Amino acid sequence: MHDTPAEAWFAARGWTPFAFQREVWQAMAEGRSGLLHATTGAGKTYAVGLGAVLRGPREAAQAPPLGLMWITPMRALAADTQRALAAPLADLAPAWTLGLRSGDTPGAERARQDRRLPTALVTTPESATLLLTKADARQLLRGVHTVVVDEWHEMVGNKRGVQVQLLLARLQAWNPKLVVWGLSATLGNLEAAMAMLLGTRARRPAPRLVRGRIDKTLVIDTLLPTQPGRFSWGGHLGAQMQQPVADEIARTAAEGGSTLVFTNVRSQAEAWYQLLLSARPEWAGEIALHHGSLDKAVREWVEAGLKAGTLKAVVATSSLDLGVDFLPVSRVLQIGSAKGVARLLQRAGRSGHQPGRPSRVTLVPTNTLELIEAVAVRRAVAAGRVEPRQAPEQPLDVLVQHLVTVALGGGFDADALYDELRRAWSYRALPREAFQWALDFVVRGGDSLGAYPEYHRVVLRDGVYRVEDRGIALRHRLQVGTIVGESSMLVKWFSSAGMGGTLGQIEEGFIARLNKGDCFVFAGRVLEYVRTQDMVAFVKKSSGKRGVVPSWQGGKMPLSSELADATLAVLAGCAEPGALDRATDPELQAARPMLQAQARLSRLPTPGTLLLEQYRSREGHHLFIYPFAGRFVHLGLASLLGWRLARARPNTFSISINDYGFELLSADAVDITGLLDHSLLAGDEADDALLHDVLASLNSSELALRRFREIARVAGLVFTGYPGAPKSTRQLQASSGLFYEVFRKYDPGNRLLGQADAEVLAQELDIAHLAASLARMRAQRIEAVTLAAPSPFALALMVERFREQLSTEKLADRLARMVAESEAVLDAAAVSAPASGPAPRRRRRTGPASAA
Template identity: 70%
Template structure:
């Protein structure tokens, strides 16, 4: 289609292409793959789409694949790609194929494939399971991977790499382009998608970015998680009232449900123009919200990450972020939802829920404007994804083992795959490894003696595999629906399992009364009470990124030097001054340890700023070392608490802190052994194995209309775990589970770096007379797990009274601040 001229199409609309768009067009016309990194709303879509159109050929069949990480983006992307076709490629059609695509449309596509197809990684893998996959996909000459930063660090990104390796086998001239707006390690991200020799294009355009903060009237001297939430209700309502359309982002679905209720509580007249959007709501509800945003009919939408990717909502004027975004990339992604067009400013306003988040807000702005965006790393040869892929390609026409080994190793994630690892995976899908040989359902692929190709011999195995292709593994959910009929969405089965008939809970912006469970559905009716339990979804807490942690510490250092210029730091001044008065501010070059004796025991507080995930493992490790590595240590009982800034260890008996003072507590020499000894690593690995077993096809989630319950899935995965441990100790999926716990849940690499830093940093030990502003949130975090809401309120009132009295004391009791010498690295 040599007559395709993007310049003419742009000119006809009064547009002028940006230099980066022309650069992409030229690179794609020359057959180069690459990564386009540009600001949200700057024109990335038409940069790569026009390049794909210039590569079109007259051959029939599918030519371009557009991969999107979310089904919700597919319809919006399809409309954007279809817009220039009448002028540039009248014979072309753009199709859409996701889990939401009706079966009739799928059948129509298979009779005559469109020239371009917008799809997801899972749907592409399903296409690879088709018997004639090679005939249908060999003509694909261009693949666009949208929001590559979102896929890169997950197993879904690994799935994409394996699919691309298969497409390159069929078409060595395949051109692949990734799109991203928020990445720190661009060269590595590009190499992971395109292999060596890719072209990096940076879309530099003048786009204003405004990051400001909604300051609380009374931040206070002491604060804890959620402390400012109620105080910020009216300021948020006032900001929403000023704008035409506002997106209000929260970090969790629970928080989204709460803030939706808070908005309507303050402004009942906004019912119908304020909406809620998160991934557990029914698809029809989410579609209605998205249409309302596009058409400008909604005043505000409270949403989670379900709306922070890709979709263009031009009417959105303001973005509010409730609480810290915890990462620079996430903040920039959400800021880009406003001003989503070239030439329009993007503005995000941060809404702190505790006083320390004021410091995070100022740090986030500094880091964002300095371009300190987090890097994202791809998983290293996950074998569960490889096992699934072997069955996929065995269904899709079969494979030659020697050729497939080379093909898989061409995917960057598997460049280090050994022959032994590949042979193990092949044996595992052939006969279930060394322990499942007696069970035919795990003999999933067999070698055809006539052709030498490996194929799936059984239709039931094929059907089961196709039903659960993919790497997205969530806890089992139940549909929430009215007794009278009509779905509201889905909620985790474990939450519903804790309810009794008549209990009230908040979901989908409503207070509901649980009636009963029937056919894996939670039946509900309208509640008779105005309040209910807010569900807590699994995996909802996000840790502070390294870049954000460094930025926060740099700001605290400036405060310690009297250089607090940002308005957020002025607002946090009473808390920071009180911390200086009662203790010390943590900062680079000084590791602060606080000790306190209360009726609960002997408290040790440390502030490494390693993020919540690292601190979970670190607290366990340090407590274990205090109990086992200190010579002559007496039996002791420890309680632990962590947040993004620090950790608390509470001992029933006075602990020997000599290892703290000499630095041996932070040694990294026997780190791996100590971590495994200090944690219930077997339980953590077993929980991780549940996900691996489902990806690898060991555990089947059930047929449509008859899903298995969470208890059934857990029982099945636990059975495999025990069988492998007893009869197949060499099973590599067991080792993968342990590796993923260390790498992902405990962030072992970061944990080691944090320990090294702690060992090198001069230590300042401050004996406290009462809780400091930095230690109080850790105490509250621990007490929340132990006490009812009423008892927590009483205990907190006493803690605050003592702390406020100490803060106002004109002559506080002298404290000895011990500085421990350390060996310098």
């Protein structure tokens, strides 16, 4: 006998439920909400899915109304979830209907759903929010008894997560007994993440946090370069790893498995796809490319090939990060740094995506420092140090959009909606005056748009706020959501006979830089640009073999604090006498020449020391500093310290950054006394002087304008165009820029301006992390080194700057000279003083300011 229908359903398939699955079924039967945190591929979908099915009426003669809403962050994942739920629904609730609603849903299916929604609906945050805009939304959605939010870790830290919070608050107002469950695989702050999902409303019975602990083997190893060298820089090892990566794919295929090759950005994916094809031309048609800019049909073909096991490998970005089930995938290769522990775990889980099967991720370093990172991330995973995520606080652009959404969906009473909003975590402390400002903004356009009727989006009739203008309603529905990217252009084949097939989308700014006849790499092909017409870039196949790889906005993500700290800890261990001789990690042995070169020419950074390197070249005076705080914070730190140094003594600085440190290059010598005594490192997050200095050191108005462009779109100030007639980036930027200037001049108290400034500080500059980094730097012992030649760490920063200035050929020549110079200094030092390192150089060490 089996105690529950869920266990009986498992038994009929020869399966035995895990303890965490039984725990979820019991909690949901008791009417509890909660968060399930379990390893990717452990069976989370069946844990919550069966619990949700058993909560609804299963013996109905006809299909019950919508009762289960399953929200996923990706369209591909939505389709996969629909397939996973179909089997238990057919057996346990045959009367139920199951549907999918996303941006890819055909018009005919949408029309059927508009006549009658399915009993269980798999959807995305944007499509679910669109249901709230229906005039009869309350009648359609008040029967929803269970909401499942899949991959909550992917949404909790951004505005899509806030959009989900607001949706849940609305549904809970209509059904106080609503049960909500989040699914997660990679979160470091589980209790807080559950609170962010469930909101502030007291729940009885109490919610449940379920940790799905199962025995699943995770293998993290590294594909070692044969010649890592004593000097390395971004991308230095890429070409050297081409053949080893191809060999690993071939080996996995021979064992009957497929390989996912993950890169961090689309341009890198395009480049590696070409590298693999050039290494193995016979693989054409057996390996594929997958990223978000490719046409839907291309992506679906790739996903089907992965599922069927007909593809040896797929080179992908985060477009395949999430929980799509590809059973044939037995191996994951990560090209370059994963930048975070959670991201690596997420990608590793794409292999062995089934209980009992091991997951294996192999790191492929593109520079020698990533060998150190490989050791660091493996140790962080073993220690369970995963990045936490925090929800945005009171984003007013999302609130403004939500007010119009709810006004469309039957209207609202202001007092009742204010109380409802405060049940969503991000708005738990929303002041009434901020709510009133947002309400005034959608009713009369605020203080500066009152003369324009199109911004009087909501009207008050008989105590209820509604949208009455059909044009306003249509425009709002067309751009519901918080995903804001650069305007894209379709890429289509040029055909003299008419319009050709679609290859995908590419950012308008990239196409705008091309001339007729220019070649570029896209969708795994070398294409020749023909012309642009009606926001479509027409191309033809190029006869050449080389082309420019497109760059996409947001292409560089920062190293997480957890991984940066773990990397510093590894370096600290390497700095101990004899440590490299005792090291057992193969990555450290491979990186040994570079680590020894860094130690001889300079010092190895450690958690307790802040390394400063100075070097004089024909370019000028170089100052290298290594806080290990990630590229975003380093941009803020470099700008701040450059500004403070120039304020003390007039100077002009060029800046270069990477995840480990930054370079300040100046024509005049730099007095580092203020760094040695820590006076230039002053400031904490609550310090107005720090805020002033940071904003003064950067073009903060341009950063704020860029943020405001996104805010203006989410808040509905800027309309992106009707289907088939999108507005260009130039039009959108001009429109948002006009609003920005009008508000600055005539409505300086506009809260959307304040939000833009706040987002610059919180996201662009990461002011909290910057202040924390300054505090840590003040507590560290300063090690100042004057270099006789660029150290390995310094050379990597110099290359970052050269890439912006030099052609590939000139860069290669410059690098060859610099490496030769550093190698000569190392060799000379080894001859003159092999036991003690290079000739003495000036070093200054100072302790923290409190100890001075």
